[in-house]
Amino acid sequence: MAVLLIAEVTGATLGADSTAKALTAAKALGDVTVLVAGAGVDGAAAEAAQFAGVSKVLAADDAAYGNGLAEPLADLIVGLAPGYSHILAPATSAAKNVMPRVAALLDVMVISEITAVVDADTFERPIYAGNAVQTVKSADATKVATVRTATFEAAAKGGSAPVEKIGAAGDKGLSAWVEDKVAASDRPELTSAKIVVSGGRGVGSEENFAMIEKLADKLGAAVGASRAAVDSGYAPNDWQVGQTGKVVAPQLYIAVGISGAIQHLAGMKDSKVIVAINKDEEAPIFQVADYGLVGDLFAVLPELTEKL
Amino acid sequence: MKVLVPVKRVIDYNVKVRVKADGTGVDLANVKMSMNPFDEIAVEAAIRLREAGTATEVVVVSIGVKQAQETLRTALAMGADRAILIEAASDVHQDIEPLAVAKLLKGVVDAEAPGLVICGKQAIDNDMNATGQMLSALLGWSQATFASDLAIEGDQAVVTREVDGGMQTIKVKMPTIVTVDLRMNEPRYASLPNIMKAKKKPLEEKTPADYGVDVAPRLTVVKTAEPAGRKAGVKVGSVDELIAKLKDEAGVI
Missing domain, CATH: 3.40.50.620 (HUPs)
Structure with a gap:
């Protein structure tokens, strides 16, 4: 065939x-x-x-x-x-x-x-x-x-x-391109990155998302976000991982302050190794995580970034 | 300009999906059903165009079981002017494929002559993400998918689309098909007086035969299964322990 x-x-x-x-x-x-x-x-x-x-x-x-x-x-x-x-x-x-x-x-x-x-x-x-x-x-x-x-x-x-x-098949001129607005970044592309660090609503603000980015840059990772973080305006939509965003399967996925809604899990559950950092030990994300760390991300993230 | 908005009755997005034990599908009996969330955004976009004076009438259409009437009444309560139900299935478990839906919608477009069709980008049940593009193909119209912004400028629509890596803006010739993504707008809730008023708005009932369309599926569902589960791993007590596990046990850093 x-x-x-x-x-x-x-x-x-x-x-x-x-x-x-x-x-x-x-x-x-x-x-x-x-x-x-x-x-x-x-x-x-x-x-x-x-x-x-x-x-x-x-x-x-x-x-x-x-x-x-x-x-x-x-x-x-x-x-x-x-x-x-x-x-x-x-x-x-x-x-x-x-x-x-x-x-x-x-x-x-x-x-x-x-x-x-x-x-x-x-x-x-x-x-x-x-x-x-x-x-x-x-x-x-x-x-x-x-x-x-x-x-x-x-x-x-x-x-x-x-x-x-x-040869080309012609163009009936039904539509025309105006512009692309592509986020310029030195980081790897989200869907093909070996490591992805994602932040959720728990990150709390757009400013705090810099901590996620810092950890990602230390690891040479792409940055992702949950839909809750995107909807709250902490992160741009093209970072969104999940059923309504991108589906990723990196070697290592680090979920920070992400509770683990089904729609998010659909976008990352095929990752090889999943790490969850969340202060709520009952968060559903721990049910799919290989390594879970219960703790305050504002203490854990700087320590992790420094020690890596 | 008339605007046509197709809406689908699907399992409510808050309901936990259960795969039937015999593997024939997802259990939809006695489960809360609602309008597909992306279609709510499409209805809202159409109503806003009418409120802005760009559109004159918003017609909603649903294809499926008789109970899809409820979905149409919801759209009418939001502010749509009239509704068409194409009863194409008798069992709630029977999903009409996007190709058949697109053919039926083409029939509706031929009869109603709208200047614009606004669809949700995908239904949250079969996740096909296909109906709008297929309808556009069958009509030979332009298409603007995954839209987060829409402006009508004369005989053109300027649409900003959500694409991998960012946003793209395109201009499409009218009439056109726009499929909407999540950030297009926040749909309104229907107020109680509007819900009452919606009961009196016209709802026309049709069948696939009225449009000469065969809705037999092209894809046979062999089986439906639970996704492969992931086992919970271990909790670590400190950052040092986490780094050690990732280095020595998992070997990923």
């Missing part, structure tokens, strides 16, 4: 980590062609070609694909669809925008955020904010799915697939 994997591309840059993880899911289904669509993507296409297990890279270089607008990208993917049994993409905000559109244009049902490939037609996916896992079997001719990257290992490099340039 032939699989078309839509690479995560932001402008001209390949989202190597999420694409490599989705590639692992795609390889279980058949021969993988990677589509790299963006503006000025020669480098991104060459990078995608290095992943082991990629048969071919299709590079679509056009201004229409430079800002992730759904309509022109969906038209491009639909034009390529007849050659493939499966069309997959990592479940990034860009792919979640475009893949259901692709599925509807093909008259098939999209399968969102798969966490396991059972066979060519059957997939596992979380429902109810991760409180249940559903196994679904698709009867559609083409399977269109997004892959929850946190549950798949990244495919290694070491390949050298051929890169083929393909």
Whole structure:
């Protein structure tokens, strides 16, 4: 079977980590062609070609694909669809925008955020904010799915697939990009960081969040936040970890002042090691933590940051 | 301009979800049901457009079991003008897939000719995050998903979207589909007088056959299971002990 994997591309840059993880899911289904669509993507296409297990890279270089607008990208993917049994993409905000559109244009049902490939037609996916896992079997001719990257290992490099340039599929001009406001940061990206330090409502204020950031910087970690902390204005929304934010699975997840609401757990429970620091020893976060420290975070955090 | 808002009746977000012992799904019998939280935000956004004079009428539509009437009455009590119920299921456990929902909504759009459709970005039951994008595809319209801000400027909508790593602003041609994210607004509560008034607002009942749509699912649910649990670990007594465990036992720092 032939699989078309839509690479995560932001402008001209390949989202190597999420694409490599989705590639692992795609390889279980058949021969993988990677589509790299963006503006000025020669480098991104060459990078995608290095992943082991990629048969071919299709590079679509056009201004229409430079800002992730759904309509022109969906038209491009639909034009390529007849050659493939499966069309997959990592479940990034860009792919979640475009893949259901692709599925509807093909008259098939999209399968969102798969966490396991059972066979060519059957997939596992979380429902109810991760409180249940559903196994679904698709009867559609083409399977269109997004892959929850946190549950798949990244495919290694070491390949050298051929890169083929393909033409653009046109742009009907339904939408236009105005601007991106991306938080500039030297920290690792939240969804691919090895260590994540997250703060919750217990942190108490935006100023106090600096303590979380200090610990994160000491560890070379990304900074996360619970929805309660985001809603209280302590942290920006793109730091949010949980069902309504990002799903992460780092080697080490340190939850500080986070009670452990179900919606937060859904976003981090696949982490390898979880540390919880909370003054309430009954907090649900301790039920999933490998190491729990009951204590006042305002005393614990400075000590931890200093001694590491 | 008429605004159409699809709303879904789902398990209340405060209710603990229980997987049925036989693995056929999640138990929804005698469980509190409410409007999908993202759809409440969509209803609020539409009402605000009408209050600002940008929209003239807010029509809400729900697809599912007969009891979805209650969800529509909630939207009417918030301030929507009229409602359409498409009764597509007789069992509360039967979820109509986003593709079928999008096809039915296309039928409603063809009949009602709204200038704007505002949807919640996803339903908190099946977590598909697909209906708005699919409807947009079927109509050949523009789409603006995960919106945190919306402004109508003539024949265009300027939408700020929540994307990985930050925010993106785009301009889309009207008519368009906007799907809303959490920070778009804080939905109002319906007041008692408005709840009473909502009972007299028009609610039209339809069936999928009225729109010529087959709602048979494309995905068969093989089984539904509890997620893999995580065992609680150990409590440590001090920062030193924590650092020692992370270094020597877990080997993660």
